[in-house]
Amino acid sequence: MAVRTREDYKNAVLYCQAQQQQASDVGWAAPPPDVYKINVDGATAGIRGRSSIGVVIRDSRGMVVVVTCKVLNGDYGAVVTEAFAIDAGVRLAMEMELQQIIVESDSCEVVDAINERSCNGEFGMVIQGSLELLRSFRSWKM
Known part of the structure; x- marks a missing residue:
């Protein structure tokens, strides 16, 4: 314009x-009281680059509780990188001893795999690890 x-x-x-x-x-919408929302994202750098992830956890008022980012030791595809981002977010919430979480990712493929408890494909081992961690929460939702 x-x-x-x-x-x-x-x-x-x-x-x-x-x-x-x-x-x-x-x-973005805030989670219900006593629930924490974990937003994750992954990025790939392409050929000979390194993938990276970011995690933001907010409370029911929308206030940031913690953030983290990490460069991964390799260049992974977009879906695998998103799986790593979800795993990092769940691990961080567990370390903080949060009890109820909602995890948001822009990867429908990874979210569906977790919801269906499907550990197949190139990111199956990461999903399996995340599912094991999710058992420690009182409630969780993707």
């Missing part, structure tokens, strides 16, 4: 505000 006049500027500001409002309407 090219800004040429004062009116263009006002319209551009209104447009940006509307876009931000729409994004926040469908964005």
